[in-house]
Amino acid sequence: MAIMKQCSILIFTLSFLFFSHLLCSAESPAAAPAPPGPPDIIKILKKANQYTIFIRLLKSTQVTDRLVGELRDPDDGKTIFAPTDKAFSNMKSGSLNSLNDEQSVQLVLYHVVPIYIPLDQFQTVSNPMMTQAGDSGDGEFPLNVTTAGNAVTLMTGMTKTRIAGTIYSDGQLAIYRVDQVLEPMQIFAAKSSGPAPAPGKSRKGAEKSKAWSLALHNLALFAVSVIAFALSL
Ligand SMILES: *[C@@H]1O[C@H](CO)[C@@H](O)[C@H](O)[C@H]1NC(C)=O
Secondary structure, three states: OHHHHHHHHHHHHHHHHHHHHHHHHHHHHHHOOOOOOOOOHHHHHHHOOOOHHHHHHHHHOOHHHHHHHHHOOOOOOEEEEEEOHHHHHOOOOOOOOOOOHHHHHHHHHOOEEOOOOOHHHHHHOOOOEOEOOEOOOOOOOOEEEEEEOOEEEEEOOOOEEEEEEEEEEOOOEEEEEEOOOOOOHHHHOOHHHOOOOOHHHHHHHHHHHHHHHHHHHHHHHHHHHHHHHHHHO
């Protein structure tokens, strides 16, 4: 009988801990004071008007979430080349839609340089420039810059275009307008040699099943606690 009692006390304690944990984890986000946020890239682009396709890509690839996180670290400046809607409409028809998930992410990240470069500092950049898409080797994601006076020209090996204006610049984040989509060799030079595999999809699947097993685990824990709680009464 004593064992039975001890056992129900233990079970009661466990379920109490479980429920208080639930309460705590529900409350903790509100308790943390909101740090001063980094500049809102989407808002800046919306205000500048002609960037609806780039905004859509930034969101659908979740690159903005990533950039917001990285911009919280004051050491991580960024330079973004934002192609206008007209730039996207000038792409070879269907080429944007033919990209798989991973290539879409790469295309967006190719327009992001992981340092802040003021407009008058592009002559100090060494070629090829490193973007956030990946390696800057030939045939991968190289991005070259040449300057002549105020003119800054960007070359990908597929695309050659000038920086057409400054949308935003605050000493940590610079957003420049480009009138052509920067097409990386890795994606667009290989286009003719058949469709690339889509590892982006399988990764998504893995994440989904991980989320599922976590949900099942929580459900099981919850059921056990409910039973334990009922027994302890
Ligand atoms: C970029 O510049 C490097 C170094 O000057 C050169 O080797 C490379 O071919 C250039 N690539 C492109 C795509 O312009």
